[in-house]
Amino acid sequence: MITPARPMNEATMPTTSFGVLFLDIGMRALSLRSVTAVLEAPRRNGGRLIWMDWAYVLPHRPDDCRVAMNSKFFPPPTPGCEEWAVEPIPQPRQTLSIGAALAQGSAARAAFGQFPPLVGLEFSPESGRSLVQQRVFVPDARYPHHPRSPMQGRDMQQYRQASSLGSVSAALCKLAALAWLMAVLIAVGWLLPAAAGHTADAPAASPAWRAEKEVFYLIFVRSFADSNGDHIGDFKGIEQKLPYLQALGATSILLTPIVPSPMYHNYFASRFDDVDRAYGDLASFRHLAKTLHSRGMRIYLDEEIQYTAETHPWWAESAGHPESKYSDYILYGGPGNTSPEGWAGETYAGKSEGVAMVNLQAPAVRHYFDDLFVWWVDPHRDGPFDEGVDGFRIDHMMDDLDGKGKLTNLVAGFWAPLLSHVRTVNPGISVVAEQADWKTFGDDLLNRGDVDIVYAFPLRTAIVSLDRDAIAKAIKSTQDKTPAGKGQLIFIENHDTDRFASVVDGDPRKERLGAALTILLKGTPLIYYGQEIGMKGKQLHGRSDGNDIPVREAFRWTHSVDGPGSATWYRDTGPWWTDRFGRDDDKISVEEEQRDPASLLAFYRRLLALRHSRKDLREGDQEIVATDQPALLVLRRAYGPRESLLVMNFSPSQVTGRLPGNVLRVSQDGRALRDLLTNTNSASMENGRVQISIAPFGVQLLTVQ
Structure with missing residues (x-):
């Protein structure tokens, strides 16, 4: 919760806490993004003031090596930690001194009028962190009717307890408190460089996107873990399995859609602002x-907002009723709100369900989704984001929806402004x-949509072919096509493809090749x-x-298909059950492995x-080594x-030979290479x-002893 700022001193700022003062100006018209000043206690950084762009503040405890700043400004890591796990800047952004920031702020005020400050001391006893915040929001010049800040003229009654900073007196008190704090900082000399008219040193923006440090784990929620015995996966089941996921090495979970839907996969929503109660309620999701x-993990939601199910109020109340308040929310092809653009599909239960295209160009729809995405990120409008999501997956993102020529320029005209708006709340x-x-x-x-990462589909196609030349070509093309600061999701299977173990007929050597390519190539693994236990599966070709x-x-989870925690919600519903791939005691389970x-x-x-x-495997450069x-x-x-050599054999025969000289820059004759x-x-x-x-279909990861 944001509370009025109060004086900070040695008693109120614990040794392990961060003091973070930032001006989140967020105005695209002046090409200025977030400006962040990181202020640590003098004993931690030698009295230096560090100006940098947005740094995501992680929970921090005395025995924790995680910091949210560039490690070169801090002491060496504590014993037992190999290296600092830092959170670099998501993408290159302009970094300014406080003087330049205030000058830009004055220009913004003159250009856009008054903008309300959000100032306060945030303290989270659970995480052991405290920080001082100032956020300044500016309207987007492209949408003068649409406020950039959730504190500007929004009806927030639909959310839980909006912040009370609308009060002028409260804002003045907070500004006065901030001024007091700045005076104290100047008095102790932390701001001397800025006061003298010099720009303080700033860490250079890292060209590597921070998610290269992430490992995504994609969960099909209905099928993952059942906590209450109803054979349906749920939020509590996921929560109970977090120790397993962390032991595996996952850092982030990506959930398939969780919204109410008549379809088992939840991709076509009956409502966008709720969760499927088979998985739990909103409180259990939070x-x-x-x-x-x-x-220290992150959570992402899969969003498909381009379509609705016919049970959605927008469609149900507007079909045949052009006078409805939702009249322009659905894209209709006929007069009087008839012939909605879309299709009808058959569910696995044999029921026909309609799907309609949402009119993403309607101003009211844009406004709704701006609010919706912010609500998922910051449900209580209080800033810590501890119960919100850390990001989104956009399903089937396209510029011309379904290629019909009726909703066009969506990448730059709809998605980029929406995602930019969400970043003003949580960069x-x-x-x-x-x-x-x-x-x-x-x-x-990546270039026009304000997204951070896309799927490495061509690379996945090459990997599943196990064709050495095709894989090498796809690796190079993927690198060449990825802009600096952006990323590619490296994967070999997902909920829309055949399982890799089935593609390679359960060959354990090939499964390991696929694993090595997923995790050791440059990019972000998914x-x-x-996948990690070799589950099998191939898609059918029916109509539902x-x-x-x-x-x-x-x-x-166990040797039995119906063991504790198993989410066999599809039991006795069709050939997908009778001809299922998972069988008791097939040696493919966590219990057995x-x-x-x-x-x-x-x-x-x-x-x-x-x-x-x-770091060479996580963030390092990647180069294909020529070989005969x-x-x-x-x-x-x-x-x-630090360097390593990934060697993979794509043939069924043992390969013995020599690689070119200088294949490892630090290698020396007579030194053994350890796998x-x-x-x-x-x-x-x-x-x-x-x-x-x-060995045949073998993989080695070599480094100099």
Whole structure:
């Protein structure tokens, strides 16, 4: 909760807390984004004032190595921590001194009129952090009728207890408190560089997008974990399995849609502002988000707002009623609100359900979705975001909805302004976009849509082919097509594709190749629930939405398909049950794999532990190494002096040979190369060349001893 600012001193600022003063100006018209000043206690940074762009403040405790600032300004990491886990800037943004920021603020005030401040001291006893905030919001010049700040003229009665900062007297008190704080800071010399007219040193914006440090775990909610015995996955079930996900190495969970819907997959909503009660209520979802954040994890929601089910009030109340207040919310093709644009589909239960296109260009619809996305991020309008989501996945993001020529220029005209608006509330959010065309690299969405990351679809197509040349080509093309500061989601399966284990006919060697490519390539890994234990599944080709149930079967927690926690909601409903892939005692379950050091689950855990512990694998450069071995794909990953060599054999034969000289920059003759996957000496340097021997469909991760 935001409360009036109060004096901060050694007693009120614990050793482990952060003091963060920032002006979140957020005005696109002046090309100025967030301006953040990070103020640490003098004993922590030698009295230096650090100006930088937005830094996401993580929970911080005395025994925790996580910091939200650039580590080069702070002491070495504490014993037992390999390195600081920092949160770099999401994307390059303008960084200013306080003098320049205030000058820009004055220009903004003159250009746009008054803008209300949001000032206060935020304190969260649970996280052990305290920080001072000032946020200044400016209207967007492109939408003069549409306020940028949720504090400007919004009817917030639909949300829980909006902030009380509308009071002029309260605002003046807060400004006075901020002025007092600034005076104290100047008195102790923290602002001397700015006071003398000099711009303080600022950390350079990192070109690497911060989500390269993330590992996404995609959960099909209905099928993941049942907590109450009704055989339907739910929020509490996910919460109970968070220790498993963290032990695996996941840092972020991505949930398939959770909104009410007549479809089992929840992709076509009956309401956008609620949750499917089979999964729990809003309170249980908020509790899940809060629990994730207390563990240092992030949560993303899958959003498909381009369509509604016929049970949605917008459609139900406007069809045939042009006088309805929702008259222009649905795209109709006939007079008098008839012939809605859309289609009818059959559910796995044999029922026909209509789907209609939402009129994303209607001003009221735009306004609604601006509010909706902010509500998911900051449900209480109080700023800590501990019960909100950390980002979104946009399903089938396209410029011309369904190619009908009726809703066009959506990438720059609808999505970019919407996501920009959400970032004025929480600049720390991340947005994943799924390309509607799986043959593209998504560079148009990255460049024009204000999204952070897209799906590496061409690379996935190459990987599942296990064609060495196709994979090498896709790696290079993906890198070339990805703008600086943006990312690609590296994956081999999801809820819309066949399971990789079925694609490779359950060959454990090929499953490990797929795992290594997912986790060790440059990009952000996405693991689909059950992928790590080798769950199988192939899509059917009938007429109903049951076709995808085989690739969305219940997660296998135990040796039995119906064991505790199993979400077998599709039992006895069709061929997806009778011909199901999961079978009792098939050796594909957490129970059967977790104590086996040779299991696929153990291999995934090893890969993810290496990725988290080594910057070369997480954030480093990537280079394809030329070799005269046609079956081998060799990649160098490097971050400063730390480097490793990923070697993969795509043939059914053992390969023994030599790699070119200088394949590892720091390597020396006579030094053994250790395979980090097996912790054995698997190669050596002789006469400037790497001598290797690799098994059929084998994978090695080599580094100099």
